[in-house]
Amino acid sequence: MSDYELSDEVLIKKFQDGDISAYNKIVYRYxxxxxxxxxxxxxxxxxxxxxVQDTLLKLYTHKDSYQQIAxxxxxxxxxxxxxxxxxxxxxxxxxxxxxxxxxxxxxxxIISSSDADPSxxxxxxxxxNNVQQALLALPDDFKTIIILRDIQELSYDEISKIVExxxxxxxxxxxxxxxKLQQLLKNKGENPTE
Amino acid sequence: xxxxxFELNISAYIDGELKQVIRQSFNEHKENCILCKExxxxxxxxxxKMPKLTPVITSPQFINxxxxxxxxxxxxxxxxxxxxxxxxxLGFEPVPALAFALAIxxxxxxxxxxxxxxxxxxxxxxxxxxxxxxxxxxxxxPSVVMPxxxxxxxxxxxSSVKPDIRNxxxxxxxxxxxx
Numbered sequence: 222m223s224d225y226e227l228s229d230e231v232l233i234k235k236f237q238d239g240d241i242s243a244y245n246k247i248v249y250r251y252x253x254x255x256x257x258x259x260x261x262x263x264x265x266x267x268x269x270x271x272x273v274q275d276t277l278l279k280l281y282t283h284k285d286s287y288q289q290i291a292x293x294x295x296x297x298x299x300x301x302x303x304x305x306x307x308x309x310x311x312x313x314x315x316x317x318x319x320x321x322x323x324x325x326x327x328x329x330x331i332i333s334s335s336d337a338d339p340s341x342x343x344x345x346x347x348x349x350n351n352v353q354q355a356l357l358a359l360p361d362d363f364k365t366i367i368i369l370r371d372i373q374e375l376s377y378d379e380i381s382k383i384v385e386x387x388x389x390x391x392x393x394x395x396x397x398x399x400x401k402l403q404q405l406l407k408n409k410g411e412n413p414t415e
Numbered sequence: 416x417x418x419x420x421f422e423l424n425i426s427a428y429i430d431g432e433l434k435q436v437i438r439q440s441f442n443e444h445k446e447n448c449i450l451c452k453e454x455x456x457x458x459x460x461x462x463x464k465m466p467k468l469t470p471v472i473t474s475p476q477f478i479n480x481x482x483x484x485x486x487x488x489x490x491x492x493x494x495x496x497x498x499x500x501x502x503x504x505l506g507f508e509p510v511p512a513l514a515f516a517l518a519i520x521x522x523x524x525x526x527x528x529x530x531x532x533x534x535x536x537x538x539x540x541x542x543x544x545x546x547x548x549x550x551x552x553x554x555x556x557p558s559v560v561m562p563x564x565x566x567x568x569x570x571x572x573x574s575s576v577k578p579d580i581r582n583x584x585x586x587x588x589x590x591x592x593x594x
Contacts, residue, residue: 248481252473260471270473274481281485349468352461371465396426403458 229293237284244284248277251294254373255301261368262305263312264357272308276301295382298375302365302383309361355405363398370395416444421451425458 227235229250235243255276260269279300280287287296356364369380381391416424416437421444427433428441445452499509507515 248478252477253470256473257470266471266474269471270477270480273473274477274484277481278484278488282488348464352465352468371462372468374466392426396423399426399458399462400422400454403454403461406461407457 230289233284233287233293234289237287244281247280251297252277255297258298258368258373259301259305261353261356261372262364263308264353268308272301272304275304279304291382292379294375295379298369298373298379299383302369306361306365351406351409352402355402355409358405359398359401363394363401366391366394367398367402371399416440418444418448418451421445421448422454425455428455429459429462 227246229247232243232247232250236247252273255273256269259272259276260266263269263272276297280297287293356368359367365384366380369375369383370377375383377388377391377395380395381388384391386394421441424433424437424441428438433441445455496509499512
C-alpha cells in the first residue's frame, strides 16, 4: 500500500510517533479542502489561507491532543471551524466587514448572464458570486452547517460531531439553511432551476 | 399537509428519509401548490450545484509560508505546557497534576486555619493574677443596689402594679374591725 492510500488515522498516528513526512502528507491532503471550507466562510483569500495555516500549525503543535476514538477529518474540521468562527466574530467586531451590507440590498454583482455557459458542470461566475454572497448573508449557525454539508459533502454524523449538536438539530438546521439560502438567491434574482 | 410542513420536510424528502405516509402527503401537496413545487425544485437544483462551485486552491507560497512558521515554532522549542506534558509531574497529565496539587494546598490551608480558630491562646497565669489584682485595687467600686422607691403610705407597694389600678381598688377597701 502506497503512503498516499494510507488513511488519515494511520498518518496522524505516524506523525504522533515522530514521522514528519506523515504530517506533510496530511498537509497536502487537506490544505485545499480546508481552504474551500474557510473561504466560503470568510470570502477573503488571504485571511482564509492564514487560517488554513493556523489550523495546520495547531495540528503540528497539538498532535497529541488527537485521540483515535474520533475521525481525524472531524477533528481537523472542528479546529478549522472554531478558528473561522472566531475570525468572523473579530471581523464583525472591527466592523471592517459587514454582512448586512452584503445581504438583500447588494445587487451590484448581478450582471447579465448572456455569456453564461449552459454546461451543467461549469457554473456561471454570476451564479457562484450570488451563492457566495448568499452564504455570507446566512446566520453563522446555518452557514457552517450548509458549507460542511452541501459544499464539503460531509455526512450528517460528521457535521453533528464538528458543530457539537445533536443529529436532529443538524438536519433541521440544514433544511432551514437551504430554504433561507434559496430565498436569498431568489431575492438576488437568481433561480437555480434556470 | 400545509406549506409550512412542506417546507420543513424538503431536505428529508430529497434525502429519501420521509416515511411512506408523510411522503404521500408531501407529494399531494407538491402537485397542488405551485409555489411549493417551485421551491422544492429550486432547492433541489441548488443542492445539486453547490458541490460543483469552482474550488479555490492554496497559493504557491502556501507551503513555504507554512514551513517558515513551523521552523519558528521549532526554534522556540516546546512551550511550558508542552514541557510539563512531557515531564508528567507526579506521573499525571499536567491538568490532573495541577488539580491534585491545588487540592492538597487547599486541604493544608484549611486545616491550618481551623487549628488557629479552635486553639486556645497561651496564658501566663502568674502575670495574669498580678494584673488582675492591680486592676481590682485601682478600679474596685462597690456597687450599691438601691431598693425601688415606693410610697410608704400605701400598704401594698408592689411597684409592678400600675398606680391607677392600685388607686382604684384602694379606694374601695374599707377597713372593718370589731367593736
